[in-house]
Amino acid sequence: MKTDSIVNTPFSLPCGQVVPNRIVKAAMEENMAGPGRLPGYALLALYRYWAHGGAGMIITGNVMVDSAAMTGPGGVVLESSSPSDPFERWASVIKSGGALAIMQINHPGRQSFVKLKGKALAPSAVPLNMGRFSKQFVQPKAMSCEEIRDVCQRFVSTAKCAQNAGFDGVEVHAAHGYLLSQFLSPLTNHRQDEYGGCLENRARLLLNIVSQIRATCGKHFAILIKLNSADFQRGGFTIKDARRVIAMLERLDVDVIELSGGSYEVPAMQGQSRDHNTLAREAYFLKFAREILVDTRVPIMTTGGVKQLAVAEQVIEHGCAFVGMASAFAVTPDLPLKWQSKPDYQGVLPYCSWQNKVLVSLAKMAMVRRNLRRLGNNLSTVRDPSPLWSLVQDMWHKRRATQRYLRERARIPG
Ligand SMILES: Cc1cc2nc3c(=O)[nH]c(=O)nc-3n(C[C@H](O)[C@H](O)[C@H](O)COP(=O)(O)O)c2cc1C
Structure with missing residues (x-):
């Protein structure tokens, strides 16, 4: 039994809440919302596995702040008009094993599928460039200041609803090319008003959201931010920018x-x-975290590529407060518990050897989501799923979820 690992030490957050250990289940969009875009039976079943799997903090997949702006068709939405009960049940399941429950909140901006017929908002009218896949995404329009204030208010209101439902905190998603990261990046933000230009302006929306969540939810509510250490594109948001935003x-x-x-x-x-940056084979962003740790006192968590206890321990030994894991939790939902009795147990990350990088990325996501759906149906996970079959199944599920989403939205007046 290995309980003396550094990852098993508790950590007190600045807000005063204590996380029982350093392993965090990072956000994974499940695309498994029930009717009304609410957390339902399948999501509760999935999170029950994670709740009793040994993670100290569990971050939900991204929850949308606007039902007309979705990252995917099967996403969960929490707006001021949403019923609270399903979210109360979700928070209570997540916390049932002693972990902190954190809801990730997000707006897709331009990373929105045409088929969802949603709002196509972005800081500037710069469409996604994904080669032959580009036409699946909306042509965005530059947001007016009123639309920016509306988005800000939606993030704050969703955070307050999450708190009322029993969540211990929220994570504001400002990474991965979604709306807030579009504001931060000079590649996607060409504005010339107070939300564009210098980094202080590009960060304004994120800072407004965070300060208003703090004012509304109080000093004991945990606020996490997911931030890119860099865009990894020429001319994009850099590690230097990340240090200043932090x-x-x-x-x-x-x-x-x-x-x-x-x-x-x-x-x-x-x-x-x-770009010129190469990423480590495991703990992809640890190198960047170490640069950032030099000049900040904010607890840092790094997520990406971790599947072994020895690597998770290295992340903490280098000064990070937390190590985040996503994909490995899809195959082994109780990985931290397994490590207590078998420290050499290897988690599994999806592997796909195809040439086309976009297809590889889609297939890996599909392989992970296939296991999430299996857990949601109380089935055992597949360690080595076929990329092709996972992709086919994922497309089928997406199509059905899209039809249901469009049907449900058509019923909402206005
Ligand atoms: C199926 C899937 C869905 C994801 N959804 C989200 C999400 O909703 N929010 C988010 O911040 N990251 C999301 N991610 C990214 C993960 O949180 C994480 O940053 C990334 O997978 C790298 O960590 P890993 O190597 O441990 O999987 C998702 C990843 C996968 C595989």
Whole structure:
């Protein structure tokens, strides 16, 4: 039994809440919402596995702040008009094993599928460039200041609803090329008003959201931010920018900054890069975390590529407060518990040897989601799923979820 590992030590967040250990189940969009885009039976079944799997903190897949702006058709939405009960049940399941329950909240901006017929908002009218896959995404329009204020208010209101439902905190998604990361990046933000230009302006929306969540939810509510350490694209958001944004966030008493990287165009969060930076084979962003740790006191978490206890321990030994894992939790939902009795137990990350990088990225996501659905149906997970079959199944599920989403939205007046 290995309980003396450094990952098993508790950590007190700046807000005062105590996380029982350093392993965090990172956000994975499940695409498994029940009717009304609410957490239902399958999501509760899935999170029950994670709740009793030994993680100290569990971050939900991204929950949308606007039902007309979705990252995917089967996503969960929490708006001020949403019923609270399903979210109360979700929070209670997540917390049933002693972990902190954190809801990730997000807006897709331009990373929105045409088929969902949603709002196509972005800081500037710059469409996604994903080669022959580009036409699946909306042509965005530059947001008006009123639309920016509306988005800000939606993030705050969703955070308050999450708190009312029993969540211990929220994670504001400002990474992976979604709306807030589009504001931060000079590649996607060409604005000339107070939300564009210098980094202080590009960070304004994120900072406004965070300070208003703190004012509304109080000092004991945990606020996490998921931030790109870089875009990994030439001319994009850099590690230097990330350090400066973290300094700005530090003044707002945030509890944790989760470092990741990339976007749909360059999925660095899966270990790919398209500039001079190379990513480590495991713990992709640890090198960047170490640079950031030099000048911040905000607890740092790094997520990406971790599947072994020895690597998780290295992350903590280098000064990170937390180590995040996503994909490995899809195959082995109780990986931290397994490590207590078998420290050499190897987690599994999806593997696909195809040439086309976009297809590889889609297939890996599909392989993970296939296991999430299996857990949601109380079935055992598959350690080595076929990329092709997973992709086919994923497309079928997406199509059905899209039809249901469009049907449900058509019933909502306005
Ligand atoms: C199926 C799937 C869904 C994901 N959804 C989200 C999400 O909703 N929010 C988020 O911040 N990251 C999301 N991610 C990225 C993970 O949180 C994580 O940053 C990335 O997978 C790298 O970590 P890993 O190597 O441990 O999987 C997702 C990843 C996968 C595989």
